[in-house]
Amino acid sequence: MSFDLVFFGGTGDLTWRKLMPALFQAFRHGKLPAGGRILAVARDEQSDEKYRAWLKERFQDVEGAKRPSDEEFARFAELVHYLRMDLSQPADYAKLKTWLQARNADTAVLYLATSPHLFPQICEQLGAAGLNAPHIRVVLEKPLGHDLASAQEINRVVRSVFSETQAFRIDHYxxxxxxxxxxxxxxxxxxxxxxxxxxxxxxxxxxxxxxxxxxxxxxxxxxxxxxxxxxxxxxxxxxxxxxxxxxxxxxxxxxxxxxxxxxxxxxxxxxxxxxxxxxxxxxxxxxxxxxxxxxxxxxxxxxxxxxxxxxxxxxxxxxxxxxxxxxxxxxxxxxxxxxxxxxxxxxxxxxxxxxxxxxxxxxxxxxxxxxxxxxxxxxxxxxxxxxxxxxxxxxxxxxxxxxxxxxxxAYERLLLDAIAGRLNLFVRxxxxxxxxxxxxxxxxxxxxxxxxxxxxxxxxxxxxxxxxxxxxxxxxxxxxx
CATH class of the missing domain: 3.30.360.10 (Dihydrodipicolinate Reductase; domain 2)
Incomplete structure (x- = not known):
């Protein structure tokens, strides 16, 4: 099964501290499906090579046994790509759509590792760009809102773009x-x-x-x-x-x-x-x-x-x-x-x-x-x-x-479940x-x-x-x- 996994907030703490190391472990264990691409999205102007070098430096902070060797990281890094995006600009979502459609993977997982107040804006822009087809899933990090009203508003916007079976609200516990x-x-x-x-x-x-x-x-x-x-x-x-x-x-x-x-x-x-x-x-x-x-x-x-x-x-x-x-x-x-x-x-x-x-x-x-x-x-x-x-x-x-x-x-399991479309461990x-x-x-x-x-x-x-x-x-x- 081919897949594309996109991290919004690709230079943020959550991505490099938790998500990328978890994906590397899945890669090391042979559990990551073949034919995958990983795309980091952020505002910085970087190339694929610069982002990979930046990520390799951050991986030095990963605890000993989970830290990749140079050879392991080089093989993993071949899956990793970078795209500069301003999340408020429709033209940048069009660039993302072009990148995804270059090969039309079986599954695309869009992981919103950003501040939750950006979730409605990102989802609305994804919908406007047509990035909500049935094979596309969105993963939402906690906290979803700061009270009931804000949580309901986030869910209202998410539901206006994605079906409930496409929305993966993650709780790593x-x-x-x-x-x-x-x-x-x-x-x-x-x-x-x-x-x-x-x-x-x-x-x-x-x-x-x-x-x-x-x-x-x-x-x-x-x-x-x-x-x-x-x-x-x-x-x-x-x-x-x-x-x-x-x-x-x-x-x-x-x-x-x-x-x-x-x-x-x-x-x-x-x-x-x-x-x-x-x-x-x-x-x-x-x-x-x-x-x-x-x-x-x-x-x-x-x-x-x-x-x-x-x-x-x-x-x-x-x-x-x-x-x-x-x-x-x-x-x-x-x-x-x-x-x-x-x-x-x-x-x-x-x-x-x-x-x-x-x-x-x-x-x-x-x-x-x-x-x-x-x-x-x-x-x-x-x-x-x-x-x-x-x-x-x-x-x-x-x-x-x-x-x-x-x-x-935990994150390794949940990322693999999101790619596979298993909702059992996600919050409705x-x-x-x-x-x-x-x-x-x-x-x-x-x-x-x-x-x-x-x-x-x-x-x-x-x-x-x-x-x-x-x-x-x-x-x-x-x-x-």
Missing amino acids: LGKPSVQNLMALRFGNVLFEPLWRRESIANIQITLAEGIGVGTRGDFYNRTGALRDMIQNHALQLLTMVAMEPPSSHDADAIRDEKLKVLKSLKPFTEESVARDVVRGQYRAGTAGGHSVPGYQQEQKVPAGSTCETFVALRTEIQNWRWAGVPFYLRTGKRLAARDAQIVVNFRPTPHNIFPGVSQPNKLVIKLQPEDGLELHLLAAKGTGQQEMLAPVSLDLDFDKAFAENRVG SDEQEQAWRWVEPILQAWAKDTTGPRPYAAGTWGPAAASALVARDGFAWSEEQ
Whole structure:
């Protein structure tokens, strides 16, 4: 299958840090379909050769084992081309159309790795140029909008040019191996499904923690914040994967229908419940990795007195028969104690404990980063006779070791799916808008709240109020258990 893959924003950070390295890995693994061309689009005046040299220099920042040798890069670079475009000029879209029509590939994927505010303009220009034929797909990076109204407007314009089956709204967390294995764990095995409900599960925690600060992205982050950057998309998508009902098939819409039902079943927020069940924080100076680090307001391009949140923890419930009464805790933040993304399913304790000693309940930990894997925490007998007691043990599945020969990174998987036209791991417009609809009362309540975010020291797990949020129900975050 021949394909053309076009990156709008071809000199941007996302393209050279994530997308091009992911494509190279697919090329190295022999997974990239033959007959492909990769086109980078940007405003700079460059030739193919200059762009390839620029990209090769950037590839030196790729982590060791994933860095190409000179010979590997030379072979990969033969696929890479460059086109200067001003995204506001119709004549430049005509140039793109000419480039694409030079050989009429089976599939053309147009990846919008630009600022989301440019999405409507780009899509309208693509439509005007006739670059929306059935074999053309458009990939939209998050965040799609900054609130429900802007998300709806982006989707309105996209739908006016492309059909829903041509629109691939990407969330790279859905491409992570652990998330895929969550589907396999639940719907490919008989073991857990009878337990995956309120009668057996006490609470579920989703943590997306980053050890780094905002770095040089202070201006972008200050307009976005942790709620928009992580909760509205990544965290809610993970929640839907954990909580959805078994789909009728592995078809994309069957899966996305079930995810949408979860989003519609989330308990709505009110101004009162936001005050009670949502904690926002902002990091101050502290220590990370043994070094002193500045607070958020001392970072580059962050305005003095900013009330932007760098941490969010919240409690919610899903109002249906499977999950009624089970609290779901979501947490994300910058400059936390560790880089750690995981889903923790805490099971209920045994109804009657006959063993002395440790009696902590079982839990399942789905690790997303820095490693991908599963840990099942159980109790086993230790000692003999009168001294026999229970002690914690764990069954640990490391996906990096178990599937070393077939490991595929998140962006690599999603790019290959976009080329192949597989929508299973992409977000449908109604899902995305429902997620905005759910978080919007939080944004509205914060807009009225003059107290601002709670401070927390860099290198900790956030404000103390986040621990109190969980403790109120008699539970604790996973690192406190």
